[in-house]
Amino acid sequence: xxxxxxxxxxMFLSAFLLDLDAFELRKGQKTxxxxxxxxxxxxxxxxxxxxxxxxxxxxxYNKKILQKDPRCLNHMFAAEIYMHRFxxxxxxxxxxxxxxxxxxxxxxxxxxxxxxGLPLPFKSPRMMRSAIQLISSNWPxxxxxxxxxxxxxVPHDFGACFHYQEEKAIERGIxxxxxxxxxxxxxxxxxxxxxxxxxxxxxxxxxxQKMQSHLIPxxxxxxxxxxxxxxxxxxAVWENFKDNPLFDxxxxxxxxxxxxxxxxxxxxxxxxxxxxxxxxxxxxxxxCIPVIIADDIVLPFADAIPWEDIGVYVDEKDxxxxxxxxxxxxxxxILRKQRLLANPSMKQAMLFPHPAQPGDAFHQIxxxxxxxxxxxxxxxLRKGEKVLNxxxxxxxxxxxx
Amino acid sequence: MKFQVLQxxxxxxxxxxxxxxxxxxxxxxxxxxxxxxxxxxIFWIMLHCLCCxxxxxxxxxxxxxxxxxxxxxxxxxxxYTSTLTAPFAADIAETLSFTTSLRNFSPPLKTxxxxxxxxxxxxxxxxxxxxxxxxxxxxEEVMKAHRIMxxxxxxxxxxxxxxxxxxxxxxxxxxxxTFQALHLTGLMHTLTNLPYEVVWIVVEAxxxxxxxxxxxxxxxxxxxxxxxxxxxxxxxxxxxxxESQMRLQALRVVREEKLDGIVMFADDSNMHSLELFDEIQxxxxxxxxxxxxxxxxxxxxxxxxxxxxxxxxxxxxxSPLPIQGPACNSSDQLIGWHTFNSIAYRQKSxxxxxxMAIVLPRKLEWCGFVMNSxxxxxxxxxxxxxxKDLDMVATGNGEIENPLSFLKDSSMVEPLGSCGxxxxxxxxxxxxxxxxxxxxxxxxxFELQFNIPNSLEWRIEPQLExxxxxxxxxxxxxxxxxxxxxxxxxxxxxxxxxxxxxxRRSSRGKRKHERLSARISRERTEK
Numbered sequence: 001x002x003x004x005x006x007x008x009x010x011m012f013l014s015a016f017l018l019d020l021d022a023f024e025l026r027k028g029q030k031t032x033x034x035x036x037x038x039x040x041x042x043x044x045x046x047x048x049x050x051x052x053x054x055x056x057x058x059x060x061y062n063k064k065i066l067q068k069d070p071r072c073l074n075h076m077f078a079a080e081i082y083m084h085r086f087x088x089x090x091x092x093x094x095x096x097x098x099x100x101x102x103x104x105x106x107x108x109x110x111x112x113x114x115x116x117g118l119p120l121p122f123k124s125p126r127m128m129r130s131a132i133q134l135i136s137s138n139w140p141x142x143x144x145x146x147x148x149x150x151x152x153x154v155p156h157d158f159g160a161c162f163h164y165q166e167e168k169a170i171e172r173g174i175x176x177x178x179x180x181x182x183x184x185x186x187x188x189x190x191x192x193x194x195x196x197x198x199x200x201x202x203x204x205x206x207x208x209q210k211m212q213s214h215l216i217p218x219x220x221x222x223x224x225x226x227x228x229x230x231x232x233x234x235x236a237v238w239e240n241f242k243d244n245p246l247f248d249x250x251x252x253x254x255x256x257x258x259x260x261x262x263x264x265x266x267x268x269x270x271x272x273x274x275x276x277x278x279x280x281x282x283x284x285x286x287x288c289i290p291v292i293i294a295d296d297i298v299l300p301f302a303d304a305i306p307w308e309d310i311g312v313y314v315d316e317k318d319x320x321x322x323x324x325x326x327x328x329x330x331x332x333x334i335l336r337k338q339r340l341l342a343n344p345s346m347k348q349a350m351l352f353p354h355p356a357q358p359g360d361a362f363h364q365i366x367x368x369x370x371x372x373x374x375x376x377x378x379x380x381l382r383k384g385e386k387v388l389n390x391x392x393x394x395x396x397x398x399x400x401x
Numbered sequence: 402m403k404f405q406v407l408q409x410x411x412x413x414x415x416x417x418x419x420x421x422x423x424x425x426x427x428x429x430x431x432x433x434x435x436x437x438x439x440x441x442x443i444f445w446i447m448l449h450c451l452c453c454x455x456x457x458x459x460x461x462x463x464x465x466x467x468x469x470x471x472x473x474x475x476x477x478x479x480x481y482t483s484t485l486t487a488p489f490a491a492d493i494a495e496t497l498s499f500t501t502s503l504r505n506f507s508p509p510l511k512t513x514x515x516x517x518x519x520x521x522x523x524x525x526x527x528x529x530x531x532x533x534x535x536x537x538x539x540x541e542e543v544m545k546a547h548r549i550m551x552x553x554x555x556x557x558x559x560x561x562x563x564x565x566x567x568x569x570x571x572x573x574x575x576x577x578x579t580f581q582a583l584h585l586t587g588l589m590h591t592l593t594n595l596p597y598e599v600v601w602i603v604v605e606a607x608x609x610x611x612x613x614x615x616x617x618x619x620x621x622x623x624x625x626x627x628x629x630x631x632x633x634x635x636x637x638x639x640x641x642x643x644e645s646q647m648r649l650q651a652l653r654v655v656r657e658e659k660l661d662g663i664v665m666f667a668d669d670s671n672m673h674s675l676e677l678f679d680e681i682q683x684x685x686x687x688x689x690x691x692x693x694x695x696x697x698x699x700x701x702x703x704x705x706x707x708x709x710x711x712x713x714x715x716x717x718x719x720s721p722l723p724i725q726g727p728a729c730n731s732s733d734q735l736i737g738w739h740t741f742n743s744i745a746y747r748q749k750s751x752x753x754x755x756x757m758a759i760v761l762p763r764k765l766e767w768c769g770f771v772m773n774s775x776x777x778x779x780x781x782x783x784x785x786x787x788x789k790d791l792d793m794v795a796t797g798n799g800e801i802e803n804p805l806s807f808l809k810d811s812s813m814v815e816p817l818g819s820c821g822x823x824x825x826x827x828x829x830x831x832x833x834x835x836x837x838x839x840x841x842x843x844x845x846x847f848e849l850q851f852n853i854p855n856s857l858e859w860r861i862e863p864q865l866e867x868x869x870x871x872x873x874x875x876x877x878x879x880x881x882x883x884x885x886x887x888x889x890x891x892x893x894x895x896x897x898x899x900x901x902x903x904x905r906r907s908s909r910g911k912r913k914h915e916r917l918s919a920r921i922s923r924e925r926t927e928k
Contacts, residue, residue: 219561221554225546236531244538246546265553320533327545331552338553342560 031343032336034310038303038371042345043359046366047091050373053100054087055135061107061127072111076204076278077119077155079186079361080108082352084153086362102182102369103141103150107131110156121162125175125393126401128152128162132177146387147181148379151369154178155204159185161194169194176392180379182372184365188298195298200368202361203300206281208353214258218287224248226326227264227288229257230279236319237270237293244323261286265334266312266326268293270319281350284310287341289334291326293319301349301364303371310340558596563682568598568662570655570774574647575613575669576606576633579833582616584669589620591673597682599623600662602654604647606633627654635753637760637830642800644668648767649795656777656791664774666767670829677825680817681771686785687804688815691726691822692769694741695829696759724824725765727816735816740764751830760830763802768828770804771817787813 034042062084066072072081084106087093094100109124136142142150154160158169160178170193174183179196187194188201195201225246228237241247249268254260261267267288269279280299283290290311292299299307307313314325340346348359356362381387391398571592575585585603592599601624605613609628617624629647634640648666655664663681667673681688728737743750743761751758775783777791787810794807805811818825 217561219557221557223550223554225550239532246538246543265550317531320531323538323542323546327542327549329549331549334549334553335556338556 032339034305034340034343034346036302036304036306041304041367041371042349042364044363044367044370045358046363046370049370050092050101050366051094051099052087052090052092052102052104052366052369053094053097053141054084054104054106055139057106057131057134061131065108065111069111069113071113071117072108074207075113075117075119076206077110077186078205079155079202079352080110080153082205082354083184083362083365084108085354086356090356090362090366092366097139097141100141101149101373101375103135105131105135105150105152107152109154109162118164119156121156121164123401124156124162125172125397126399128160128175129177129397130401144381145180145375145379146381147178149375151182151184151200152178153184155184155186155202157187158194159183159187159199172394175397176389179388182369186300188300188302190296190298192296198372200365201298201300201302202365203281203350204278205352206278206285206350208351211258211282211285215286216259216262218262220263222263222265224260224264226266226268226291226322227260228268228270229253229260230268230270236316237268237322240320241322246323258282258286261288264288266291269311270294280311284341284350285347287338289337289341291322300361301368304364304367305346305349306340310337310346312337563679566597566682568600568660569595569678569681570660570662570664571599571601571667572604572648572651572664573601573667573669574604574606574629574644574651577610577612578633580831581613581669585613585616587672588667588669589617589622591675592622592667593620594675595678597678598662600625600660602627602651604629604651606631606643606647625654627651637751637753641763645767645801649791649801652777652791653795655774656779659778660774662774663771664777665771668766668768668828670831671768672827672829674825676823677818680823680825683817684771684773684815686776686788686813686815687770687772687808688817689727689735689738689821690769690771690817690826691724691739691824692762692766693824693827694723694725694762695827696723696761722824724821725762725828726769726818726824727814727821729816729820733816733820735812735814735820738765739821741766760832762828762830765803765805766828767803768826770814772804772807776807785813 033040036042062081066081072078084104087104087106097103107127109127110119110121112120112123114120132142132147152160154162156162157164158166160174160183161169161172162175163169163172173193174196183196183199184202185195185199186202186204188199189195226241226248228247228249230251237247237249238251241249248260248264261282265288267279267283267286267290269277269283269290270293280290280292282288291314292307292311293314293316295316299305299311312326312329314322318325345359348357349361349364352361569592573585573588575581592601599622601622603613603617603624604627606629608630609626614626617626627650629643629650631643631646633643652664654660663684665681677690680690723741724739725741726739727735728739730736741762741764750761773784776788778784781790787808789807789809791807794801805814808814
């Protein structure tokens with residue numbers, strides 16, 4: 001009797017499992033599960049896995065800056081503002097700093113804009129320094145670890161190097177006070193001074209409503225082979241392929257830009273002013289395979305998203321042979337890339353929607369932070385031990401903000 | 402603002418330098434070896450001022466740029482152009498300064514010359530622009546790319562397109578006449594290009610003939626060629642009636658053979674877009690589409706190729722293409738019908754086939770409707786109760802103008818093509834002149850892809866010695882004066898359509914033993 005009941009249980013279990021597999025297979029016919037080096041983590045829910053304490057800084061560090069220039073809400077670096085808003089009302093927020101795993105400092109360092117809307121990084125080091133001085137003197141948590149359990153959002157061009165020119169940024173290096181903190185930034189390049197180990201790379205902010213309002217039915221056939229709209233630095237592409245009918249490239253942005261991307265098979269994402277580009281986000285949202293022409297680039301959420309399986313990497317020196325490279329990709333590989341791109345969790349992970357939705361970029365940042373837990377015992381310093389050099393860096397940075 | 406500060410400090414420096422330069426000038430003016438020294442000093446001051454001014458204008462240190470261009474080595478001389486992905490980058494290009502990058506890169510441009518790149522001096526990014534020596538597309542790669550796109554599109558159709566497509570049952574009434582080959586071939590090619598199963602029921606007035614059978618034999622479609630006893634009448638009214646009866650006959654065939662699928666009525670002279678066939682797969686019982694009517698209203702008394710002279714405001718506002726089809730309210734529900742209003746057509750409409758006037762459609766044509774074939778099956782359990790039985794509808798002498806007669810409740814019609822907003826089908830009746838002969842032995846003037854058996858050839862014999870161009874062609878090199886107007890026999894000075902013109906030429910060519918020019922001169926003397 002017992003044997004038969006066990007047998008029944010076993011059969012029931014196996015049937016259940018097989019059913020699950022079948023379900024996965026059916027789903028897999030349309031899209032494919034995204035599984036990066038960290039595993040199948042895009043759909044993880046960070047709630048319950050970490051607690052974040054948000055420092056209450058005076059409004060001159062955040063609200064007042066935004067009031068002075070509300071354009072900061074729409075530019076590529078708006079992630080720092082939206083992340084603050086998200087954390088304030090998120091279930092991972094804790095009001096008790098003793099139980100917090102991570103500490104967040106809401107300082108908008110990328111909101112000093114020129115009349116043209118470009119952010120100037122010259123005051124950012126002083127602003128950051130001033131904020132850190134504030135939190136280290138008013139709360140004991142900074143000094144406890146010298147910032148190792150704190151994270152900062154530094155979305156500007158070269159992250160915490162705080163400069164838009166690469167040479168200058170390398171010269172300055174990452175702000176010394178942020179040596180131990182975790183940085184969340186858009187900049188990602190291997191073996192670069194301005195990307196330190198353990199940083200979380202995020203996509204630049206792209207307005208989600210604007211992109212979603214330009215969606216066309218997915219049954220419209222993709223009839224453009226390679227699509228690109230952008231500016232002069234892509235001259236290598238232009239010079240080589242302007243007469244090639246397979247390449248729809250130009251410097252002018254038409255009004256049908258988003259619709260055109262949905263009718264293209266490949267979208268070029270070449271090296272920009274800084275080695276990231278909103279083109280990547282747009283290509284993913286619109287299901288166009290991104291062709292990444294940027295040597296050594298580190299793409300957003302690189303441990304959660306297998307970019308080599310999704311996009312095509314082309315070395316900058318191989319640009320003249322772009323057509324050969326793209327046409328020699330086997331069709332099964334192309335179809336697989338499209339299936340991966342069609343996965344809604346992939347698209348969701350690139351967006352900063354408001355209000356926040358499960359699986360979006362905010363949640364991926366939290367997942368990334370959660371994966372770094374628990375903190376190593378060594379981050380907690382002994383009493384009186386000091387690691388950071390508060391007087392390091394250019395003299396101009398040491399002036400009060 | 403920082404830049405203005407920078408520029409200002411630079412200007413200050415410049416000015417102070419010039420001040421310093423000015424004082425030795427003053428002092429040296431008194432001094433002995435003054436002239437050459439002061440000339441050099443003046444030159445230097447002027448150069449400096451020039452550089453300052455240029456820097457002020459351009460916004461960066463021009464002198465530094467000159468320095469680098471003159472004195473730096475080629476291996477590390479890579480200038481970053483300042484561009485941004487943001488839309489306001491163009492301004493940045495002007496206001497931000499150039500810099501040199503000191504990173505180690507892959508071999509300089511010299512070795513690139515070995516790998517056959519052109520020697521472009523402009524450098525962008527970290528590697529400089531490499532241009533291959535033959536910047537033209539490789540045709541094999543183009544083919545590969547097209548195959549890739551084909552695969553992608555096929556996959557798209559599988560993923561997002563119609564699942565389980567139903568067979569199309571296409572009903573076409575036809576009869577043997579001059580333009581039959583033209584119309585039927587067009588329809589045949591359209592149907593051959595569909596990715597769906599097609600059963601083509603061709604009903605021929607006057608019985609099934611060999612000519613039609615020969616035309617149809619060239620296609621790979623599944624065709625049912627049915628003869629219908631009566632011959633096609635000359636007058637359009639009667640022709641419309643007969644066509645309706647022929648379609649009903651085809652529906653009887655569907656009923657007898659229990660064909661399963663979607664019935665659509667494709668008249669042989671109509672034009673169908675391929676999207677139409679994807680759209681009609683959505684029909685459940687009976688659907689309606691918008692049909693564009695290729696009939697133009699006012700000004701048809703004049704030459705269609707002449708620019709309309711008296712365009713009043715009303716005509717301009719009128720939509721140029723009348724459309725028949727379903728009308729919907731804002732929540733996409735069928736509320737009525739856009740029908741064809743023949744009152745708007747001020748000129749005479751054609752009475753008989755080949756008449757030189759446009760042919761007007763009925764209020765709602767058959768071609769704008771599609772039906773599930775089960776509607777006409779005998780057993781009533783297959784169809785909803787608001788459909789009348791085929792036999793009940795088909796008897797009686799009244800003309801069935803459109804399939805709405807099948808319905809007890811015409812509000813059950815499904816509007817297709819985004820509620821009639823999309824026109825994927827155009828109705829046209831274009832036939833050769835009534836007196837155009839159609840014997841065996843005339844050659845097509847149009848290219849055909851398959852071999853035409855002898856009986857259907859159009860051949861001009863003897864070869865025309867003089868080819869007379871049509872009078873009012875849109876092409877500029879047409880000869881100015883033509884006697885074509887003179888050839889008109891019924892005295893109408895109306896402009897003619899090109900197809901009647903062509904048929905006239907072909908029928909003229911039939912006269913085997915007369916030269917065209919001789920005939921023209923005869924006509925002229927007659928007048």
